[in-house]
Amino acid sequence: MADERTTPSGWLPPVAPGARPPAPARRPAFAKPDPAIANTPAVWALVLAVTGLALLLVSLGTLFILTLPCSAGAWILAARARARLERGETSYGEGQAAAALWIARIGVIAGVAAMVIFIGLLALGFDLEQFRDDLQRELDRRQSRPDDGDGPSDGVRASIAGLRALTGR
Helix, strand or coil, X not given: CCCCCXXXXXXXXXXXXXXXXXXXXXXXXXXXXXXXXXCHHHHHHHHHHHHHHHHHXXXXXXXXXXXXXXXXXXXXHHHHHHHHHHHCCCCCCHHHHHHHHHHHHHHHHHHHHHHHHHHHHHHCCCCHHHHHHHHHHHHHHHHHCCCCCCCCCHHHHHHHHHHHHHHCC
């Protein structure tokens, strides 16, 4: 019969005469959330909300076609996550659900505003290719001047890159 104090190799540590044998070593019990009670909609809502808003900001609003579904999906998932919390199905993810809900709301509002502005500019006859060419000329003009500390900004470069992606050139 194996002693409780034996190691996996079967070695028994020495015990001093008259001393108590050492207590068996216990493995630490790590608290791992039970998948049955974890609030995965809260996590996915936060991921979608941040992704949607980040894409909208990086593209200067031109990718509203992609960011609106991301933000709307995040809003729906955040509402589901909060409903799970209210029903008592889980106690995890309350902060994630709240943050995702607010970020998704901001993403939807900003996405709709970008869409309205974009469609309005197109309806008024705004020529994206001409605007892109004007920005490129301005960038070239600033690069050809001697360096006076007023080089092209990252915003101008991002605008040109976004317009190139939008016009397919």
